[in-house]
Amino acid sequence: MSSFKSASPILAKAYDTALLDLDGVVYIGEDAVPGVIGALNQAHDEFGMTLTCVTNNASRSPQRVAQHLQELGLEVTAEDVVTSAQAGAAELAKLIPPGSNVFVLGSKDLAREVELVGLIPSHDDSQIYDAMIQGYWPDMPFRMLEFAASVLQTGVPWVATNMDMTIPTPTGVAPGNGTMVTALGETVNRKPTLVAGKPETPLMQQSIDRTKAKRPIVIGDRLDTDIHGANNVGIDSLLVLSGVTTIEEILQAPIELRPTYLAWDASAVLTAQNGTEIKDQITTCGGWKVVAGDLLGQGDALDAVTAVTVAHWNGEISLDSALLALAGIGLEVR
Template identity: 50%
Template sequence: MSERLLDVYDALLLDLDGTVYRGEQAVPGAPEAVAKAREQAVAIRFVTNNASRAPQEVADHLAELGFAATLDEVSTSAQAGAAVLAERVPAGSPVVVVGSDALAEEVRLVGLRPVRTASSEVTAVVQGLSKDTGWRDLAEACLAIRAGALWVACNNDTALPTERGLLPGNGALVAALRAATDAEPLVAGKPERPLMDQAVRTANASRPLVVGDRLDTDVLGAHHAGLDALLVLTGVATPGQLLTAAPELRPRYLAADLSAVLDGVAELEIAVTDSAWTVRVDNGLLLVSASDAGTAVTEDVTADATAGPAGQRWSADALELLRQLCAVWWAEGGGAGVRVCATDDAARAAVGRLLPAELLATPA
């Protein structure tokens, strides 16, 4: 095995929803991977765009799931949003809070005054996820924003992964206010830098690795911060989305789940390598064949309720194929115009389980 990720990076910046846990369930293998990282003196930061809970609540929840998290290991978009406000409005200013009491407390901790109604004194609006947010909350924020208040969104995630599936995230409610005000918020959470910079700073890290399940927040956030990223397939991102991703949405590494931080760099890196699969480009098609005549992938994906977003677990062969596909296609410039054509039965079975039908082509 090559040098391991834990040998190369001095901190893991871990997304929560869809990466460390899904709803009330830890991702299998994740608590053990985090414990091993701590044993190797690799700093841990649980970096979440979810602004609905206080940092101590997040730490307590993680501890209940077996992660033994401490308060100083938690970095939330509520903290980042409050910090952005503190840099831009005078101390003691009233700020309309659209979100949880935990977000209001973060606003208070930076020396500002959280309120729930608009007035001529309000200087800013901060918006984070709360399952109790309703029309009246959005209406007060709308009035303040239209009157010129600074608008800070803790994050812009449109969907929230849970054990029941994807539910509306803060970004869905941000979109409602955007439509009502014709304004655009400053975003504190991923993919913007404030939250990521906060996590790196508190971890005192010189070479951190971002681990997450989303291309548009975790991977793009790593790109904006100049950091490497490991994408895991236990949350939002799908193989098809990864293959067609724009350059700024492409992670350095790909794995099934968080337990891969214990694996080798070369095994996880998205690069053209000696493989059981041969992938080449011909007339705009990605042609795939099994390099070894004995390769037969019949169970690339098996049902498992604790695995991917659709109850899928990805085999090592499937992930190796996806890395090869991405590496070859991205080297050609990448983009959404890709079509994948399998040239033998083993390859046909593999790509059929890995990619959606709209990305597949049949041999001429």
């Protein structure tokens, strides 16, 4: 894994499997990101690239996720979908005996995944529980949160499907599962026993194992989950700017959050990727270069972002100068 340094041939030729995040990558809300569905289908049909959908959203079953994707035109089935609910349930089954009672602070689809691994899920607040699993649940009654706190105070294992603090919506960002996990943790003064979703390894590893991928690439819009998750399991990644990550956040990314490639959106699977060249303290990408703290050149603005980012990471241009340079060529940096 080398962040923005190495050029690549067409990604769909270089990698056999795309591990696709969904929110902000394939769709936002109910609608597809323009140009992405056709490109992904072409990557599969023309180059044989396996499309595997890897989502931290635990509120919907693989069948429901696949149905939504099919309605958008993506050629996938439920077998091509791996969710943090599946990964969380699988990890929970390693912590407690078969037939154990599990309090599910989450949707019916999350409860179903718990049942499929041989455990007994319930929302009943009159039972005694052996464990708790928590996932994104937009319709959660507040009384369930209160009962969950009482369950956690007994010391039972607690699995969180993910720690996403926000989720993208058509009107902006909204609170994610991580906000509720954090609230509960602060209330009862403990942390989850295990987190299944990205950036932790269970969900990503389960996705790789299921597809038997030899050369997988993660395609995501979040540094803290998708890119960090790829780096945690040692595979390459493509960060797309169609979701929640800003150019300023890329510039400030620590090494563990840096992607291999950068693109405007996931249709980039059909294109070759420019690398950066550093020589005599000049950082070049495509038609752009950073010389003595100045951005010079012309061409695809994405190459300008790449050149400036690498130059900033190497201490050749300050953050303020980098932001001003990129804003100066018409880019929204925040």
